[in-house]
Amino acid sequence: MDSERIRRAQAGDQQALAALLKAHYSFIVKYVWKMSGDEQLAYDVTQDTIVKAIQKIQQFKHKSTFSTWLIQMATHTYIDYKRKQKRSRRIDEKAIQEWKNPQAQNTRDELYDVQEALWVLDDHYRIPIVLKHYYGYDYQEISSMTNVKAGTLKSRVHYGLKKLRKELLSHER
Template sequence: MVLDDKDLICRAQQGDTAAMALLFKKHYSFLYKYLIKVTMDPMLAEDTAQDTIVRCMENISRYNGTSSFTSWMITIATRLYIDGTRKKKREKAWLVQEQQQTARAMRWQVEYRGAEWNDLLQGLSELTEEHRVAILLKHYYGYGYDEIGEMLGIPAGTVKSRVAYGIRQLRKGDE
């Protein structure tokens, strides 16, 4: 006997874990394909799909049938994705602020010791970590792009672009 979504949902809401598993197995592929298109990142799509399934399992009793089950899942998935994106933006802003405070503290320590905090150090402190590391390894320590790529576990071309971008940012700061 093949159960339709309505029967599976009803059984899942009554605590039938087999029906719940079958219901989510039936709709997982649709959910994942949707999230691939939304996130453009297979790993993030997979994580979000799993989080969505957990959230749906926790809230299956709240599903009232006014929309299709897949619409309900997609609504939850979309909200989880948007909330995650907002959280990452807030975390990034916090990290930038933290980096700026650390740079100010470093500058104070350098000047307190009688050394000079020059414009280059200021400019480096304003770069992202990935750009700052690439520039320092290339231009301060003299490593080649291939060596830096090996050290950081990234292609040499990525190192070149990070160095070039970082230098452009430093030059903008000079203007």
């Protein structure tokens, strides 16, 4: 269904483009929200990502899924936002609910602690960890999204998880 909409959008069909972006809007908002812990920033980054997608729809080459292409744009847009403005992070009850994995048997406090610890991590650790362990992308896919070599990503995930564990242990004391 996406491939047909993409073809039509690339041919200039504005309704197909609007439907395609509408179908992926909440996915991008949730992804950025998990990255930032900031609801308003998630909406701002998503809006900028949508604008970029409209401007660059002709550049989509069908080498990955459309959602992967959008995540790549959203990741770069988020990093640009972070470079431009150093915001204080705030914990939001809605963000905790969004993070919750329905298969996990964690308590609300454990989810809060994990999300809070993730937000303490630098972006270069947090982004690959969330893409790998929450969204299930492999290192090659993450590499193409972030323009970072797969080996570097493996290292960042490894050391990021180590830092995450250390942060979680410090919360238990």
